[in-house]
Amino acid sequence: MPSSPTDRPTTPPTLWPARGRHVGPGAADVLRHRLRSLKDDEVLDDFAELPAAEDAAERVFEARWRAPGEVTVRARLTLVPEADDASRWTLVAEAERRWDQSWPSPATMFWPDTPDAAWDHEAVTGLPFRDLTPLPSDDKAIRRLFKDAVRGWAVHVVVHEAMTPDERGRRPLTRLLPPSLRHRVVEHRAAPDQLRVVNWALRGLKVEVPRGGAVILPGQPVPPGYHDGAFAVRSVFLDGSEPTELIETVTRYTELPRPLPDGADEALTALREQWQLLTLEEELARERGLVARYAEALEAMTRSRDLYREAAERANEALAAYREAVPGPAPDGSAGAPAGSALQQLTRTFERLKGSTKALRPTRAEGDGEVPPDTSGREVS
Structure with missing residues (x-):
């Protein structure tokens, strides 16, 4: 054989x-x-x-x-x-x-x-x-x-x-x-x-x-x-x-x-x-399916936008806390204890944000590979 x-x-x-x-x-x-x-x-x-x-x-x-x-x-x-x-x-x-x-x-x-x-x-x-x-x-x-x-x-x-x-x-x-x-x-x-x-x-x-x-x-x-x-x-x-x-x-x-x-x-x-010869019921079912897929995509984009906005707000809060704790460098060029503590806190915060934003990043199917803009209205340094 x-x-x-x-x-x-x-x-x-x-x-x-x-x-x-x-x-x-x-x-x-x-x-x-x-x-x-x-x-x-x-x-x-x-x-x-x-x-x-x-x-x-x-x-x-x-x-x-x-x-x-x-x-x-x-x-x-x-x-x-x-x-x-x-x-x-x-x-x-x-x-x-x-x-x-x-x-x-x-x-x-x-x-x-x-x-x-x-x-x-x-x-x-x-x-x-x-x-x-x-x-x-x-x-x-x-x-x-x-x-x-x-x-x-x-x-x-x-x-x-x-x-x-x-x-x-x-x-x-x-x-x-x-x-x-x-x-x-x-x-x-x-x-x-x-x-x-x-x-x-x-x-x-x-x-x-x-x-x-x-x-x-x-x-x-x-x-x-x-x-x-x-x-x-x-x-x-x-x-x-x-x-x-x-x-x-x-x-x-x-x-x-x-x-x-x-x-x-x-x-x-x-x-x-690629079937084109649809009955009226089949055409309605196809249109309903398209509407459902568009709604799912819109919901995913909205959820992704909200998650990124929340992450940006947390980053801004951490940066503001750091600036308040460290008004400027010490005269001898070394950082004081409060500055070191604030810096460690900020570093830990950014590490957490780094991990969370990776998990929150939308898939290509949901966001077409593009990262939504920051809509928080705040500037992140």
Whole structure:
């Protein structure tokens, strides 16, 4: 198996992440048309295209809808143009509770759910999500393909055909997956005579596909719950029947507490912290939160000012006491006993003030790093 996971945050169970490519032109127009259509049909509660900066090529779309059970789902899709009129898209959706794979796919809330869709391609390999892809005939090409596959966000499944299937067996198995998994899984098909070559190519990942079975590639970083044989299926019948064991294994893999893949942490942070499509209640809650934070900051600044003023008054009192006790130097240049006593008292006073003012100094968050001016109106020498 590949190296152990890094210290990345764990994927929240409420999250649905996916990345893909739109291989034709006009991706943004396709998104706008789909979102507007679903809003008119009341499938979406609302959607928005966020204003883009003048020098930014990417476009950002937000949508909000309700999953079964009145569970609110918020989703954010970022579209980045690439060469040859293609576009790369990143979509993260988060629900109010744990994600249910039987819910509608967030991808179909932004993209048209048609068989010939141009958007339905995995970001790294460029392979389609809802179709099967025969493995290349070249051994090294297969190995390169698997290395690329585990770097992306998608789940890659390798299925070995024990014998050449008929028309029913050549239909993609991903179409039988729960709706929320159909646009996150890529199916690779190995011909009957490719088993040895495929397992040679999988050696670097320390997994293998059983004869006539399937295996789910571990991804990078490897999920903590992934171990040898745990996500291999001994037999997959390619006769048109539902592959129950394979579906259960794929579902179980997607529900592992996996580390967030590369770029997913930033996408999730943007969804949570830069969300603009607010309801009226959410806008009021946000404004109340801002008012509360401003009130806390003002209170901290006022408290800091009062503490500094009190410290300055004590310093002035100590200095006045010193001046009264020491009217001037003795004729022989030495200080008298009262002066020494007063000086010691003043020194102790300033030492106490020094310690107390350090403790009273406001933090950068409260005072922005600036010391409030002395408002006592007295001059401190």
